[in-house]
Every structure is written in structure tokens, then in C-alpha cells.
Amino acid sequence: MDNILSEQALDYIHSHVEKNINLLSELGRIPAPSHQEDKRAAFVKSWLEAQGAKGVYIDEAKNVIYPVGCDDHEDIVVIMAHMDIVFPDLEPLCLEIRDGKMYAPGIGDDTANLVQLLMTVKYIIENKKKPETGILFVANACEEGLGNLKGSKAIIDTWGSRVKEFISFDGYTGGVTNDAVGSHRYQVTVKTEGGHSFGNFGNSNAIVSLASIIGTLYEKKVPTAAKTTYNVGTISGGTTVNSIAQEASMLYEFRSESRDCLKEMEQFFDSVIEMYRHMGMDLDVKVMGIRPCAGDVNREKLEALTQRSCYITELITGQPCDVGANSTDSNIPLSMGIPANTLGTIRGGRAHTREEWVDLSSVEEGFKIAMAVVLHYFKEA
Numbered sequence: 001m002d003n004i005l006s007e008q009a010l011d012y013i014h015s016h017v018e019k020n021i022n023l024l025s026e027l028g029r030i031p032a033p034s035h036q037e038d039k040r041a042a043f044v045k046s047w048l049e050a051q052g053a054k055g056v057y058i059d060e061a062k063n064v065i066y067p068v069g070c071d072d073h074e075d076i077v078v079i080m081a082h083m084d085i086v087f088p089d090l091e092p093l094c095l096e097i098r099d100g101k102m103y104a105p106g107i108g109d110d111t112a113n114l115v116q117l118l119m120t121v122k123y124i125i126e127n128k129k130k131p132e133t134g135i136l137f138v139a140n141a142c143e144e145g146l147g148n149l150k151g152s153k154a155i156i157d158t159w160g161s162r163v164k165e166f167i168s169f170d171g172y173t174g175g176v177t178n179d180a181v182g183s184h185r186y187q188v189t190v191k192t193e194g195g196h197s198f199g200n201f202g203n204s205n206a207i208v209s210l211a212s213i214i215g216t217l218y219e220k221k222v223p224t225a226a227k228t229t230y231n232v233g234t235i236s237g238g239t240t241v242n243s244i245a246q247e248a249s250m251l252y253e254f255r256s257e258s259r260d261c262l263k264e265m266e267q268f269f270d271s272v273i274e275m276y277r278h279m280g281m282d283l284d285v286k287v288m289g290i291r292p293c294a295g296d297v298n299r300e301k302l303e304a305l306t307q308r309s310c311y312i313t314e315l316i317t318g319q320p321c322d323v324g325a326n327s328t329d330s331n332i333p334l335s336m337g338i339p340a341n342t343l344g345t346i347r348g349g350r351a352h353t354r355e356e357w358v359d360l361s362s363v364e365e366g367f368k369i370a371m372a373v374v375l376h377y378f379k380e381a
Helices: 007-015 017-027 038-050 107-126 150-162 206-217 259-278 299-317 331-335 360-375
Strands: 064-068 076-082 096-098 101-103 134-140 163-173 175-180 182-191 228-237 247-256 282-291 322-326 340-344 357-359
Touching (some): 007 017, 007 360, 017 038, 017 101, 017 107, 017 360, 038 064, 038 107, 038 134, 076 107, 076 150, 107 134, 107 163, 107 357, 107 360, 134 150, 150 163, 150 331, 163 175, 163 360, 175 299, 175 331, 182 259, 206 247, 206 259, 228 259, 259 282, 299 340, 299 360, 340 360, 357 360
Parallel strands (some): 076 134, 076 163, 163 340, 175 322
Antiparallel strands (some): 064 134, 096 101, 101 357, 175 340, 182 247, 182 282, 228 247
16 A cells, blocks of 8 residues: 555554444443533543553543653644534433444544544554654544534643644545634523513514524625635524513524634624614623634645645545545644644544444545554654
8 A cells, every 4th residue: 555554554454343343332322422521531541541551641621632752752743533422412322233334423423533543542552653753642522513622722722832733533534624614603692571472462572583683694695705604503492382482592603714704704793783782682692612713824734734634545545535624623723823634534424413324344444544644653654
């Protein structure tokens, strides 16, 4: 394979596919909502220690961290995959294997990618591979939704001055993210006097007021300088069919690859809120999360990293990569000027649904990608 993987590594991958799938089946049943990854974190730490990893710890953000060679090298490369999934379940997740596929909530996003990373680390431990730079292996928390990249932020806050590159395994095989889609997320709550639907007919209805705000927000023509979107993702409010709603809330976000476009959307949102407040509406606005766009990244170094990710993936899969901007853990390092890529190591579908699946026949292929990406930083790959 053009020398990107040794025969030793290829033999290991091929002989450990079943163990990879077994680990995926075990880890895939453990619930891990954002901010509540404790069970998965404990499992991952224990599993790494059972493979012989020394110095594994869980930080305050619930990241599981395994430093390798960080005491011997000033520069560090972060290689991570996130533990959390989008579902709130706290009981064991339903997992099923049929027709060559494994089905479970979050099984591809991001459990399978995490397993590829863990199995690669297992190989490194067993074969006593020595890094040419410091490596921080991380099973991170809070990538999804209102987790707001808390885990990635904690890593960069702690280690950022030493981090020279950042890699995240996330998404499906063939996807390579080298730019950041920024986002602003808000909870907007309207409060009114409410009342009985018959006896107090005519009183202000919070749901109607909220609907008016939504309608105004959806009149916005998005900036064209870069792809920009907006969405109302949830609405809630009211009590019964015969009550005038006293309170109603929504979750609203806008996204863009451009800081200037985000600024325009923010100014529009603020103007809409102020207009309705001026009309006498009782409004509460809470910032739920802000994900940054890319900052001033060295383009040559970022391009070199991206080319390497694509070269490895395309050589192994025989298919061109889909390179572009997304909202991932790489947002944080990119916003700080650190070259970063997010790439997938599994084939599947139906992400962010309870019917998500991964193709088990693609495990070996993705294992090769993960191994080649990681071993680039080790001697005698």
C-alpha cells in the first residue's frame, strides 16, 4: 500500500477486525448524552489501562486523555474522537446486527470512529511504538449539539500553546473537514399574561407572539459571501388546549463559514429582538452556544495536513475525498490558528437518528485509515 502501512500493521488490522467489531458492540450500548458521558469515559479509561496504557486520566470536562511522549517533546499533536451522542438516553442503548450492518443510536457518529482510534492505540501500545512528537490521544466529551465543543475547548485551553496539529475522527469515510462552520445558538422565551381561552379571550398568547418572531426571522435573506443558514429547531409552550399560553420558547441558530456573515446574522437577530421588545413584548434571550469560524491559520501547513489526510483516504479507498467546511471539534483549533482536520473512518448512514447504521464490511478499511493517520507521527510506521 505504497508503504503508508507496514506489513506488521496490515496483518494486525486484518487479524483484529473481529475484536474491533466486538469493542464497537460493547461501547455502542453505553449511553453518552453530551455532558453525561461518565459511563463511557469510565469504560474507555479502564479499557485503555487494560491494554497497558499508563497515565490515562479524565479531566474536568470528562475527556479521557492518554498522553504519549508529551514529556519528551515540546510540540504536541492531538488525535481525538468524541464519546457523546445526540440522544438523551441514560439506560443501555438498543443495538442490533443484521445483514452485515450494526444499528444503534450514535453508532457511526461517533462510536465507530472512536473504536478505530482505540484499536489503533492498542496496536501502538502492544508494539511499543515511539512517537516523533508528543501525542495526546483523547476520547472527548461534548462535541454534539449544546455540548458546544466543551471537550475540544478544554484540550486547547490546557495544551493549546504546544499543539502544532489537531486531528479528529468523525463522520463517514471519504469526508475530510479542513474549515469551520461557525454557529450561534439561542433560546428565546416569550412571556404573557395568559388566561382562560374563553373567559380571557383577547389576552396575549405567548405562542402567537413567538410565532410572529419566527415569521420575522424567516424573512431574512441570507448573506451570499459564504454559505449561511438559519433554523428554528424546537418550539415549546402552553399548558392545555383551553388555556391562553403564558410562556413559549424556541431554539434558534444561524451558521456560516464566514465571520462577517455571522456578524450580519447576529445584527439582524438582535434587531428583531429589540423591535419586539420595543412593541412591549416580554422577551428573554439566552445564548446556548457559540461555535467559532476558522481564524488565521497557516495555509501551507493546513493544506499539507489536508493533502495527507486525502492521500491516505484515497489510496486506501480508491475514491476521491469530499473536502469542505463543517461544524466539528476542529472548529476550536482552527479558530486559534492551529491546522486541523476531521475525517471519517467508517461507512454508514442515518446519522442523528435512532436508526443509524454502520457497514461492518468497512471496518477494516477505516481501521487502515486511522492507523495510517496516527502512525505518520511514529517511528517505523
